[in-house]
Amino acid sequence: MASTLHDVARLAGVSIKTVSNVINDYPHIRPATKARVEQAIADLGYTPNLTARSLRSGRTGAIALAVPELALSYFAELAAAVIEAADEAGVVVLVEQTGGDRDRELELLRSPRLQMTDGLIFSALGMGQDDAEHLERPYPLVLLGERIFDAPVDHVTMRNVEAARAATEYLLASGRRRIAVVGAHPGEVIGSAGLRLRGYREALEAAGVPYDDSIISETTTWHRSNGARGMRDLLDRGVTFDAVFGLNDTLALGAMRVLQEAGIRVPEDVAVMGFDGLDEAQYSIPSLTTVDPGQRWIARTAVATLLERIRRTDAAGEPRLLLADFHIAERESAPSEAMIGA
Amino acid sequence: MASTLHDVARLAGVSIKTVSNVINDYPHIRPATKARVEQAIADLGYTPNLTARSLRSGRTGAIALAVPELALSYFAELAAAVIEAADEAGVVVLVEQTGGDRDRELELLRSPRLQMTDGLIFSALGMGQDDAEHLERPYPLVLLGERIFDAPVDHVTMRNVEAARAATEYLLASGRRRIAVVGAHPGEVIGSAGLRLRGYREALEAAGVPYDDSIISETTTWHRSNGARGMRDLLDRGVTFDAVFGLNDTLALGAMRVLQEAGIRVPEDVAVMGFDGLDEAQYSIPSLTTVDPGQRWIARTAVATLLERIRRTDAAGEPRLLLADFHIAERESAPSEAMIGA
DNA sequence: CTGAAAGCGCTAACAG
DNA sequence: CTGTTAGCGCTTTCAG
Numbered sequence: 001m002a003s004t005l006h007d008v009a010r011l012a013g014v015s016i017k018t019v020s021n022v023i024n025d026y027p028h029i030r031p032a033t034k035a036r037v038e039q040a041i042a043d044l045g046y047t048p049n050l051t052a053r054s055l056r057s058g059r060t061g062a063i064a065l066a067v068p069e070l071a072l073s074y075f076a077e078l079a080a081a082v083i084e085a086a087d088e089a090g091v092v093v094l095v096e097q098t099g100g101d102r103d104r105e106l107e108l109l110r111s112p113r114l115q116m117t118d119g120l121i122f123s124a125l126g127m128g129q130d131d132a133e134h135l136e137r138p139y140p141l142v143l144l145g146e147r148i149f150d151a152p153v154d155h156v157t158m159r160n161v162e163a164a165r166a167a168t169e170y171l172l173a174s175g176r177r178r179i180a181v182v183g184a185h186p187g188e189v190i191g192s193a194g195l196r197l198r199g200y201r202e203a204l205e206a207a208g209v210p211y212d213d214s215i216i217s218e219t220t221t222w223h224r225s226n227g228a229r230g231m232r233d234l235l236d237r238g239v240t241f242d243a244v245f246g247l248n249d250t251l252a253l254g255a256m257r258v259l260q261e262a263g264i265r266v267p268e269d270v271a272v273m274g275f276d277g278l279d280e281a282q283y284s285i286p287s288l289t290t291v292d293p294g295q296r297w298i299a300r301t302a303v304a305t306l307l308e309r310i311r312r313t314d315a316a317g318e319p320r321l322l323l324a325d326f327h328i329a330e331r332e333s334a335p336s337e338a339m340i341g342a
Numbered sequence: 343m344a345s346t347l348h349d350v351a352r353l354a355g356v357s358i359k360t361v362s363n364v365i366n367d368y369p370h371i372r373p374a375t376k377a378r379v380e381q382a383i384a385d386l387g388y389t390p391n392l393t394a395r396s397l398r399s400g401r402t403g404a405i406a407l408a409v410p411e412l413a414l415s416y417f418a419e420l421a422a423a424v425i426e427a428a429d430e431a432g433v434v435v436l437v438e439q440t441g442g443d444r445d446r447e448l449e450l451l452r453s454p455r456l457q458m459t460d461g462l463i464f465s466a467l468g469m470g471q472d473d474a475e476h477l478e479r480p481y482p483l484v485l486l487g488e489r490i491f492d493a494p495v496d497h498v499t500m501r502n503v504e505a506a507r508a509a510t511e512y513l514l515a516s517g518r519r520r521i522a523v524v525g526a527h528p529g530e531v532i533g534s535a536g537l538r539l540r541g542y543r544e545a546l547e548a549a550g551v552p553y554d555d556s557i558i559s560e561t562t563t564w565h566r567s568n569g570a571r572g573m574r575d576l577l578d579r580g581v582t583f584d585a586v587f588g589l590n591d592t593l594a595l596g597a598m599r600v601l602q603e604a605g606i607r608v609p610e611d612v613a614v615m616g617f618d619g620l621d622e623a624q625y626s627i628p629s630l631t632t633v634d635p636g637q638r639w640i641a642r643t644a645v646a647t648l649l650e651r652i653r654r655t656d657a658a659g660e661p662r663l664l665l666a667d668f669h670i671a672e673r674e675s676a677p678s679e680a681m682i683g684a
Numbered sequence: 685c686t687g688a689a690a691g692c693g694c695t696a697a698c699a700g
Numbered sequence: 701c702t703g704t705t706a707g708c709g710c711t712t713t714c715a716g
Contacts, residue, residue, distance in 0.1 A: 004692095004693055004694085005694065014702075014703085015702065015703045016693095016694085016703085016704095017695090017702065017704080017705095018703080020694075020695065021701090028702095029701070029702085030701065030702090033701085033702085048454065048693085049457065049692085049693050050454060050458055051393060051396045051458070051692085051693080051694095052397050052692070052693035052695090052708090054393045054396075054397075055393045055394050055693080055710090056693080056694050056695050056696090056708055057694085057695075057708090058708080060393065060458070061455075061458070069422065071418055071422040071621065073418070076412050076413055076418035077412075077413050079412050079421075079437070080412040080413040080439065083412065083438070083439050084439065087438075087439070092436050092438065094404065094435065094436045094437075095421070095425060095435060095436075096425070096429075097426065112389040112392060113392070115389070115392045116392055116393070116402070116403070116434065224622065224624075224625040225625070228625070253625065257625060257627045260627050279413065279566075280415075280566065282567075283566040283595065283596055283599060284599070285598075285599045285627065347709065347711095348709085357686060357687045358688090359686065359687060359688080359712085360685090360687080362711065362712085363686085366711085370685060371685070372685065375685080375686085391710070393708085393709080393710095395709080395710055395711080396692095396710095397694090397708085397709080397710075398692055398709080398710045399692090685716105686716085687714105687715085688713105688714090688715080688716095689712100689713095689714090689715105690712090690713085691712100692709105692710090692711090693708105694708090695707095695708090696705100696706095696707100697704105697705090697706085698703105698704085698705085698706105699702100699704080700701105700702085700704095
């Protein structure tokens with residue numbers, strides 16, 4: 001079926017090595033020979049067999065990306081950015097879904113399937129700090145997410161605490177004092193929820209505003225329905241608040257919907273702030289003010305770091321922690337002080 | 343580094359063939375031998391080298407999925423479903439993004455990278471009917487989408503015309519007569535926009551409602567902002583309508599936002615209908631009535647069909663056209679007749 | 685039931 | 701500048 005180096009060599013009347021040289025454009029080849037070989041390649045429609053090349057070189061030209069769930073916008077956007085960055089580097093991406101399940105994550109880390117790739121970008125969600133050791137494998141790995149820190153691997157992530165603190169400060173600066181939270185994880189310290197809640201508390205404390213857990217709503221997963229449910233809980237409790245901080249955009253959008261159903265005006269009665277900087281946050285009604293934690297930078301940096309590790313596997317160097325810059329995307333659901341003044 | 347069959351064979355004191363037999367659980371092995379080999383495998387932490395296996399067998403255990411853009415919810419959900427189905431079959435998925443660009447789609451079809459996979463699920467968007475011939479390749483391929491029909495490949499897709507017709511009939515049945523459309527593609531006959539518009543026209547005609555192109559808004563791409571812009575156009579034209587059919591959910595959501603900004607009540611003044619059955623359509627305010635064209639079925643069927651082709655590449659059989667069932671997901675933005683009566 | 689050996693298509697020493 | 705050759709690690713006849 002497909003032609004091989006031998007076929008090309010035979011047709012061009014040269015040896016297999018010469019053909020190989022042409023393909024990998026080895027510098028010293030007589031132009032005439034080169035032309036003859038190229039002609040033969042064209043005639044046969046020859047393409048090198050990548051599997052054979054992989055076996056020989058130990059490189060596949062593919063990387064793996066593991067995320068909890070592609071259908072979650074955050075991970076879809078992450079995957080899109082990773083694939084784009086990889087494509088620019090001439091590398092393809094194999095995408096795995098773990099469902100955010102610890103066992104499946106651990107299983108993936110030991111999976112022989114990973115041999116089909118040169119390295120892994122791993123967005124952990126189910127695993128916790130105690131599982132850090134499982135990340136130590138003789139295989140290029142870049143960790144994303146905020147479930148595990150100080151593991152012996154490169155880690156690209158966002159400034160959760162600082163970004164959540166900035167978001168809360170923004171709400172405080174706009175005059176809000178009773179800021180409810182949707183999406184807290186019971187007792188969590190590390191992890192997106194725990195860290196963001198910490199940033200929230202730090203901002204309150206710095207401003208001298210008391211922390212009140214009656215306006216903190218907890219949920220396990222971060223789908224839109226959870227944001228809606230969380231807000232319903234808050235309303236049912238009969239507590240008062242003048243702002244809501246959704247620990248991610250999806251939650252904030254769900255919460256905003258319930259607010260509006262209840263006849264509460266956004267932002268006049270209650271301001272809403274999200275976290276993630278999703279595309280769709282621009283198109284809700286009202287559009288969602290959110291903190292963009294630098295996801296595209298994270299994707300690009302993860303790919304660059306992984307490829308770097310793959311290239312120089314020998315001179316490993318210390319594992320690095322790389323943190324993205326964040327910024328607040330001010331929109332309608334939570335205008336800044338200035339806008340209110342206007 | 344990694345141990346090989348030879349290492350295992352040496353440790354177990356058997357030949358390499360015996361080890362291979364154990365791994366591929368060949369039936370007739372003496373239990374004692376088998377146990378000894380398994381012990382050696384465990385001791386060495388041996389895992390078979392998949393690249394070598396691929397070279398030998400000609401199979402990679404991976405398939406490719408090409409979509410325009412993962413950040414579009416529709417394709418993210420499609421990819422999630424494809425990966426899940428593939429995973430159940432023990433196959434991994436390499437995801438490529440084409441940007442919906444014809445040249446990149448054609449390039450992908452000839453890409454040597456595809457050798458790293460056993461087959462391709464190809465969601466074409468930029469290519470048109472005239473490019474059908476390019477799909478005829480000596481490589482298992484399943485086509486998705488509605489840009490190309492009657493190509494010599496398996497094609498899994500939705501009933502665009504019928505589903506759009508049903509959506510329109512639903513609006514007509516609920517008493518709407520002036521149904522605007524957002525997202526039409528100028529002059530398109532085949533393709534999602536063209537086919538869905540045809541279904542729309544068929545329904546109007548059957549009901550004796552005149553088609554009026556002053557309430558048809560055109561757009562090239564199908565992002566949320568296009569839906570918003572389309573609706574603004576309609577409002578600027580000063581035309582009247584009592585319903586909007588967004589040719590996909592994203593457009594419908596964008597359009598709905600603009601309606602509400604303009605103080606037009608949904609569904610009281612204008613009903614809104616989408617197309618795609620996206621998860622997020624459940625969480626908008628109001629929730630979006632939409633037609634679910636059977637995307638999950640499409641994903642599962644595409645994977646099953648592709649694996650089937652890969653398995654029996656010899657007895658090819660005729661290319662098949664597989665069409666998903668659709669249904670209308672009735673929600674708040676467009677209540678049915680019955681609901682209005684209630 | 686198990687061993688020996690060929691070869692998938694390619695790259696890279698090593699010769700010439 | 702180009703040819704020969706030895707594997708990468710595995711599967712698979714073909715013998716025993």
